[in-house]
Amino acid sequence: MQSKKKLFLSGFLGIVLGILLSVLALNYFIGNATGSVAGTLKILWTLNILHSKYVEPVNTKNLVDTTIKNLVASVGDPHTTYMSGELFKNFMSETKGEFSGIGVVVGQKDGFLTVVAPVEGSPGELAGVKVGEKILKIDGKEIKDLSLEEAVGKIRGPKGTKVILTLQAEDATIRDVEIVRDVIKTKTVAGKMLENDIGYIRISMFSENTAQDFAVKLDELDKLGMKKLVLDLRSNPGGLLDSCVKIANNLIPKGLIVSVVDKDGNKQEYLSKLEQQKYKLVVLVDKGSASASEIVAGAVKDSKAGTIVGQTTYGKGSVQTIMPLDYESAIKVTIANYYTPAGTSINGVGVQPDVVVELKSVADEQLQKALEIIRTK
The missing domain is CATH 1.20.58 (Methane Monooxygenase Hydroxylase; Chain G, domain 1)
Structure with missing residues (x-):
């Protein structure tokens, strides 16, 4: 039979x-x-x-999965990947702001799996994982042949389980870090009044609810008399394009925010409809500010809506979309490159700050410089 x-x-x-x-x-x-x-x-x-x-x-499924994976990998773009099963589920849950893992956003840079940013308050941040560190091994196993999504899948896991990352710091020192996984709930917007009329808003990621939460926080600070704003996008790995465009509409005067250009040269422009800029603005960035964060920072810089303070950003200037293949698999594919209002591509280069400030101690020299600048505006 x-x-x-x-x-x-x-x-x-x-x-x-x-x-x-x-x-x-x-x-x-x-x-x-x-x-x-x-x-x-x-x-x-x-x-x-x-x-x-x-x-x-x-095994027909394995045969097909391997074929598709190799086809997608052959284009040579670390941001274009095949996702099936748990990888696809994990990716979709992350955009909704809740997932299980260690809370460390990673990306491919110079051929290495690299820490873009640890999520605030996450097990990864509490264990001391730093922006810019390279991940060499996961649970003692080399990962150089894994795709980005496959590596992320191995880092994630059920709450209470452990994972060991072998990390290489920027000074080439190597260490092992054991981290206990937990449910990561990303509250992406936080803010407060700092002094007099200066408000502070921190955005940790651009997810589905970020723009709405930002609008609520902005209104709350506005009612407290805010006239100047420090927007902190440090260690923000990016997220949804629509989310960052909506936020930019609250800050950047009427005009171009970002242009997205596809393979055929078709250009889609995202515009701000803000008639008049309401707040004096300083934006904080660092080498962990990527993608959607760079769209906001680039638009602020080119429109002269504010001053960019900190370090040169990560340099991810491409746009991806999810193309489902069936109910449990999809291809995340790079469909376009984006350009700042001045027509600049930041892919592989990043956004250069107007005022460069390295973070050298817990005193947060970058925030102090931002406050020094905004007081004079």
């Missing part, structure tokens, strides 16, 4: 592949073919050969 089932499945796959091959072949012969169509024919034919001829049983 089992043998008949295998024969049936093999025959069914052969029929499906045969139909697909026939359709693609028809396109080819009526003149609609390209190199990609010929390549698709080869891929489908290879899958069919492995499934029908290989001496041992073939």
